[in-house]
Each structure stands twice: as C-alpha cells, then as structure tokens.
Amino acid sequence: MIIGIDNLKKRYKKEWVLKGINIKVEAPQIIALVGPNGSGKTTLLNCMTHLLDFNEGTVELIGKKHTDPSIFKEVSYLQDNRILYGNLTGFDHLKFICSVQKIPDVNIKKVAERVGMYEYLKKRVRNYSLGMKQHLLLAMSIINEPKLLLLDEPLTGLDPTSAITMRNILLELYQEGTTILLSSHNLDEIDRLTNTIYFMKDGSILKESLLKLNTKQYIATLNNVDKAKSVLESGSIRYINFQHNQLSFMETDMTLQTFIRIMNENEIVIIDIDKRKVGAEQRYQELFEGVESM
C-alpha cells in the first residue's frame, strides 16, 4: 500500500478539523487535494507525515506506519511554510539533506539542473525570489528520489514558466513510479496533472470526489425544466441544476439517447444541448459555489 489512511480524525481543542478521512492508494498515481481555505488539507498532510498528532485512525505510507522514521528515505513532503535559511546557499541546503540521508553529492548537480536552479545554486537563499525558493524546496523534496511525494501548495509564487517546469517534473516523476499527492488551488494546473481529485470540505473528503473527472457532461436547455426534474427524480436519475431553463447530467448517470427518449416520452422540448468535459474548476463550482447537485 502506498497510502493507507483509515478513519483519520483530528481535533484542535473541541473543533474536529479532520472528520474521518479514508484514502487508499495501491499503485502510482497523481492525486490532487482540493478544497476551500480551512477545509483541512494542510492538517491532513501534516498528520500523514507525523508533524501533527491525531486523535483517531491510522496512517500507513509505503507499507509502513507513518511514525516509522525510516519512511523518510522514500517519502518527501514539500511544506507550504517550510523555513529556509537565508544565510545558507541552495547548495548548502541540498548538501545537508544529502549528508543526513546518505545520498551521494553528485545528486545535487543533477537535481539542480532538473529543477532549473543550477545558476543560483551557490547564491545565498536570502537573495532568492519566491519562485527560486520554491525550486529549492522542490529540489530538496526530490533529491532522495521518493516513492511518495507530498506537496502542499507547490505552485504558489511560480511564474508560468516555472509552473510548467514544476508540472513537467511531477509528470516525469510519476512516470518513473512516484506517487504524488498535492494540494493546490490552481485548478487549471491540476487539470493538466491529473483527473483524480479528492475534494475536501470541513474536514471530510466529499463522496462526490469519487466521480472521475473528464467524463462527459451534457447541458440541456428545456422548455420545462421543472417537469424534467420531477421525471428524472421519479426515476432516481442524477442531474445537476443549472440556469433557470437548463439542467445537466453526466454520461455516467444517463446516456444522451436515454435522456432524449425520456424527454420525448414526457413531451418536454429540448431547445438546445451542449456537451463538455468536466474539469476541476467546474466540479469545484458545483461542489462549493452553490450550483446544486441532486
């Protein structure tokens, strides 16, 4: 098991901020953790990596209990607010990791080239821009060639070129067999990286998250949406409310042919029908911005 999280619960004083998280990952994947501010993403990553204790549940990473210190040979965590030392160079930071983890120094040059920070490797970190710091943090996270890479908001502060570099590196690592779990608010980037998204809200992973993205969604404009809704509800067919005269449905819930047949049988006129692929942004809006789901 690469990630095995079972009923993880965490509270701060009386407030439960993780309310029973379950995640199972058995083969390499890229997974995105998406949710509004305060939904519990950082807390979850911190609990997984034993930076925080939790109240209930278990966490297993790379087949070992998360408290086993030996996991950090194979698991890396790029934290959101990780502290770097201004007076040290990028090289010093990487060298430190190499000595602690007994990684050969030749990896420093290799990783610096890979993330595009070779030119400023010997500069002091206090002279780095936000994006340069993010490069260094990424280099520090991948120098051990981890099997599992956890990243909290890795795209913060990156210009478009750096974001592309980051994306390409993550995709390469995935192809080499690394599992990646990242939190991000950048839904366009997430769409380019993966269609496996866990949507988090108030400390839980939403069940709707299990819907695979990139399935087709149809949006139908109808002469009588209310009637269409009650017909679909009576057949327990899932739909999504849209504008006042539109509703939409996923092809996984009902084929287009079935929809047309049901509308015809009930004398509902289909004025227009549009098709699109469901991306992360749209799914986010449906889940968090009040576009109702049944």
Ligand SMILES: Nc1ncnc2c1ncn2[C@@H]1O[C@H](COP(=O)(O)OP(=O)(O)OP(=O)(O)O)[C@@H](O)[C@H]1O
């Ligand atoms: N040290 C703490 N003490 C008390 N409550 C905390 C603490 N850290 C986080 N919280 C609370 O836990 C909840 C989850 O916070 P968390 O930082 O995990 O959310 P997040 O999804 O990572 O948010 P963001 O997208 O803003 O980074 C929030 O309600 C937050 O206020």
